Amino acid sequence: MSERFTSASDLRRSYDLVIVGAGPAGLAAAATASGFGLSVLLADENGAPGGQIYRGITRSSEADRRRLGPDYAAGKKLSAAFAESAAAYTLGALVWSVAPTDEETPDADYPLEVGISLGGVARAIGAQRVLLATGAIERPFPIPGWTLPGVMSAGAAQILLKTSALAPSGRTVIAGSGPLLYLLASQLIAAGAPPVALVDTTPRKNWRVALPDFPAFAMSSYAAKGLKLLFDVAKRIRVIRNVSALEAVGGDKFETLIVTRTNGTMERIDADLLLLHQGVAPNLNLSSAAGCALEWDEKQALFRPKRDEWLESSEAGISIAGDGGGIVGAQASVIEGEIAGLVAAFRLSRISKEMFAQRGAELKKRLASVLRGRAFLDRLFRPADEFRVPQRDDAIVCRCEEVSAGRVRATAALGVQGPNQMKAFLRCGMGPCQGRLCGLTVSEMIAQARGVSPADVGYYRLRPPVKPVPLREFAAMPQSDAAITAVAGFVERSVEKGSAAGSLEPDNRIVER
Amino acid sequence: MYRRLPDRARALVRFTFDGEALTAQEGDTVAAALLAAGQLATRHTPVSRAPRAPYCMMGVCFECLVVIDGAPNRQGCLTPVVEGMRVETQQGAAVFEDAE
Numbered sequence: 001m002s003e004r005f006t007s008a009s010d011l012r013r014s015y016d017l018v019i020v021g022a023g024p025a026g027l028a029a030a031a032t033a034s035g036f037g038l039s040v041l042l043a044d045e046n047g048a049p050g051g052q053i054y055r056g057i058t059r060s061s062e063a064d065r066r067r068l069g070p071d072y073a074a075g076k077k078l079s080a081a082f083a084e085s086a087a088a089y090t091l092g093a094l095v096w097s098v099a100p101t102d103e104e105t106p107d108a109d110y111p112l113e114v115g116i117s118l119g120g121v122a123r124a125i126g127a128q129r130v131l132l133a134t135g136a137i138e139r140p141f142p143i144p145g146w147t148l149p150g151v152m153s154a155g156a157a158q159i160l161l162k163t164s165a166l167a168p169s170g171r172t173v174i175a176g177s178g179p180l181l182y183l184l185a186s187q188l189i190a191a192g193a194p195p196v197a198l199v200d201t202t203p204r205k206n207w208r209v210a211l212p213d214f215p216a217f218a219m220s221s222y223a224a225k226g227l228k229l230l231f232d233v234a235k236r237i238r239v240i241r242n243v244s245a246l247e248a249v250g251g252d253k254f255e256t257l258i259v260t261r262t263n264g265t266m267e268r269i270d271a272d273l274l275l276l277h278q279g280v281a282p283n284l285n286l287s288s289a290a291g292c293a294l295e296w297d298e299k300q301a302l303f304r305p306k307r308d309e310w311l312e313s314s315e316a317g318i319s320i321a322g323d324g325g326g327i328v329g330a331q332a333s334v335i336e337g338e339i340a341g342l343v344a345a346f347r348l349s350r351i352s353k354e355m356f357a358q359r360g361a362e363l364k365k366r367l368a369s370v371l372r373g374r375a376f377l378d379r380l381f382r383p384a385d386e387f388r389v390p391q392r393d394d395a396i397v398c399r400c401e402e403v404s405a406g407r408v409r410a411t412a413a414l415g416v417q418g419p420n421q422m423k424a425f426l427r428c429g430m431g432p433c434q435g436r437l438c439g440l441t442v443s444e445m446i447a448q449a450r451g452v453s454p455a456d457v458g459y460y461r462l463r464p465p466v467k468p469v470p471l472r473e474f475a476a477m478p479q480s481d482a483a484i485t486a487v488a489g490f491v492e493r494s495v496e497k498g499s500a501a502g503s504l505e506p507d508n509r510i511v512e513r
Numbered sequence: 514m515y516r517r518l519p520d521r522a523r524a525l526v527r528f529t530f531d532g533e534a535l536t537a538q539e540g541d542t543v544a545a546a547l548l549a550a551g552q553l554a555t556r557h558t559p560v561s562r563a564p565r566a567p568y569c570m571m572g573v574c575f576e577c578l579v580v581i582d583g584a585p586n587r588q589g590c591l592t593p594v595v596e597g598m599r600v601e602t603q604q605g606a607a608v609f610e611d612a613e
Contacts, residue, residue, distance in 0.1 A: 045572060047542070047593055052571055059540065063520040092591070137573045149553040149566030150514065156570035159590075164538065164545040165521030170514060191518060252564055253553055273514055283573070399568075400575065402560040432575035432586070467572075468586060 002030075002042075002087045007119035011088070014110045014126025015041040017344045019087075019133055020095045020286060023051020024330045025322025025337035026133035027078050030087040032341025036350045040087035041125065043095050043116055049079050051135055052155065053330045056163040058083075067190045068162060069183070071330070078334065093118040097464030098130050098290040098318060104483035112317050115464065122473035129317045129344045132287050132305075133337060136280035136323035139302070139383065140441045141176060142405065144395045145248030146276060150255075154184045154277035167193040170272030173257050175199035175246055178279040178381045179226060185233045197238045197269055199259055201278065203384040204242060210379035220373025240267070244386065248274055278383040282324050285434060288462040291315050296455035300327060300378050301388060302440060303459045310343045310360075311336060319343060327378075328371060335367045389444050397445070398438040400431020408442060412449035419443050419460045432468060435460040515548045528598040537594040544570060544577040544589035547600070555579050555589055556603040578603050585609065 005011055017033050019026045022044035030042040042049075050057040054075025056064070065073040082089075097115035101108045102124075110126035138153045145151065154174060160166040167188065172195040174181055174188075185198050217223055233239070245260035257269045281302040288294060292305045293314035304326040311319050321340040322333035342363065346356040390397065393406025403426045411425045419435075419442045422428055428442055429435035435442075439460050447454040481491045517538070524539040530552055537546030544567040547555060554564035555577045567577040570590045577589035582599050585607035589600075 045591060047540075047591075056540075061520065063518075067518075092593075137571070138569065147563065147565060149564055152567065153569050156568060159570040160515060160545055160548065164541050164549065165518040166515040166545060166549055167518055168514065169516035253566075399565075402558060402563070432578065433573065436573045 002083055002085050002089050005088060005090050005118070006092075008090075008093075008116050008121040008123040008125075009119075011041065011090070011116070011118075011123060011125055012039070014128070015039045015088070016128045016348055017041075017131060017341075018043065018112075018114045018125060018127040018129075019131045020044075020098070020114070021051065021133035021135055021322070021324065022046070022049040022082075022089065022091075023133060023135045023322060024053060024075070024078060024333040025135070025324070025340070026051070026131070027082040028334040028337030029131050029133060029321055029341040029344075030089070031081045031085040032338045033344050034085045034087040036341070036345035038345060038348060038350060040085075041127075042082075042087050042089040043093040043114070043118075044089065044091055045094055047091055049082060049089070049091070050075055052159065054079065055159050060162070064162070064165065068187055069190075072162070074330075090116070090118050094467055094469060095286065096122075096466055096469050098132070098286060099464070100316075101126065102483065104486045105480055115469075117469050117473055120470075120473065122469060122477050124477065127317075128348055129319065130290075131340050131344065132290070132292075132313075132318065132320045132324055133322045133333075133340075134283045134286050134324040135333075136327060137283045137436055138277060139279050139281050139388075140397075140437050140439075141276040141278050141387065142390045142395050142397050142438075142441050143246045143248060143276070143387070144390075144392050145250065145254065147396050147399055148248055148250050148254040150250065150253040150272065151248050151274045151276065154180055154275045155280075157273075157275050158184055158187065161187060161191060167191040168195075168273050169193070171196045171270065172273045172275060173197050173199065173269050173271040174275045174277070175201065175257065175259075176277040176387075177202040177383055178277060179229075179377065180280075181277050182229050182233050184275065184277070185237060186229055189233070189236050194237050195275075196271060197240055198233065199240045199243055199246065199257070199269075201243045201246070201384055201387055202241075202381060204262075206380050206382060209382075210376050213373075213376035213379060217373035217376035221370075222373050222377065245391065246387075247392075278387055279381055280323065280327055281440060282326060283436070284324075284439070284459065285436060285462050285466040287313065287318075287320055287324065288459065289464045289466050290318055292318060292320070294459055296453060297326065298453070298455075299375075299382070301382055301444075302327075303443070303454070311340050312343065328374065332367055332370045332374075335363055335370060339363045339367070389441065389448055397441050398426070398428035398431065400433050400437070401427040401429075403428040403438075405445070408445050409449065412446045416446060417450070418446060418457050420458075422446065423460070429460050434462060434466065514551065514553065517549060526594050526596050528594050528596070528600060530600045531602055541594050542570075542590050543579060543581065543587075543592045543594050543598070543600055546594045547589065554602065557605055559606040562605060
């Protein structure tokens, strides 16, 4: 049985493998690696295991699973297998950094340290290896008015349905592109809350681009399921296609979606709630802050960490599995998690080379089979250029610092070379979300202005802590004498050896230099 | 804007939002409980004081920052509601009560 911890001070000093993220990849990796005898810590920030796709699965009722469909219900088995494993886990934990072990840490027999805040206590936990399974985030969707209250991401509505059985009560419009849009529409229909319209922004030309990949898709498990979903939704609710622009308008909250079609006609759709979605992208914040090299994926128009064929990043000892390494979906993420668990066991000499080779080949075969048909989806649902790079100057790009597309464009025209220089001019990406909601947009806007690929522009340089941690937690972290000397130049300690630490009366202390 | 589906019944949890008494269901996050109670805006931005409401519900966008039991900058979508919790709108940048 896995054991749950609620304070970082109760964790072990180090583990063989620290996994970040309890979604499909993290759960599978934890069960696999602990099955091979590794000591495993799985750290997750949510209140229950499952990640976003299986959010709330451990507490779901039969009614929830019926409403959310068989792909959601599949998470029940995975979370049960994890619960049976020997892995330690933490919920509500904030992992703020992954880095090589500080040279000031004496006698450390582990190469990596993971900064974890849990229960109001921060600790640097040692690790032989780290697996980042931080999943995906929804792509930015920077249309004018997307910051209005009453505009949310489609994933947000799904999370409310999964965790709190909350369904939209008024008129809802769903807009964007990608499989999740239609899945959410069908789930809202099942919940008795059908949207008034689904505005599909998938560019018509994508069908032509994706066509060569259709045969492989037609043979995959997605095909029948996906096509049925499309038809079922189109039968029940109004679908608007061939869209060239969207604008959300309202006063203190969203009131109307203005849809412009490619033929120039406009339509106003009054609603209470607008749900936006145009695909997902790897959540890069922790991998990038850990120093993992990134690469631009032109086919999906996103950055992802570089990985080798065994899912190892550019940084020694750090692997990345699941959507956090490149968008593959839940089924493939589970297999990637198993591969990462196997690789960790092999690297730490818990299994033989023969066993690694045999199991590895089996897993890779399964992965290839599950990924068949993926290329078609990637090409079909690549979001349109005009929805990745805002056309209107008044669209907000950086939500935190309220930086508009017009300002980013004007500043890019001055010759700004990359997103880090753009920060210095406009503060974009410097608010609390640390670029999660604007990073892709800013990189693509600079690339467009420079007439180069986003590969040449790069992404925000991200640094730990990847999320805000109270300063008092950092201040209270235990420090070695060497670390204190490195900063302060000396260590204060009591003259009487063996006396209680902390009794630092001015008269009986010495200063060591 | 959101309603609870009739097949979900969990223990009720009482909390306040800007002094108003509200109820949530056990297992709700602060952001979910506020949406269920018909509250939309959770903060006003530091730059233009524009109202903002939960956007992503998964800890990514930081739009649902609220003050919880006096502590500012808390992510409402990652914090479970507990009995007696005092939640307030965050106005602009965080103000720390014990700051000099």
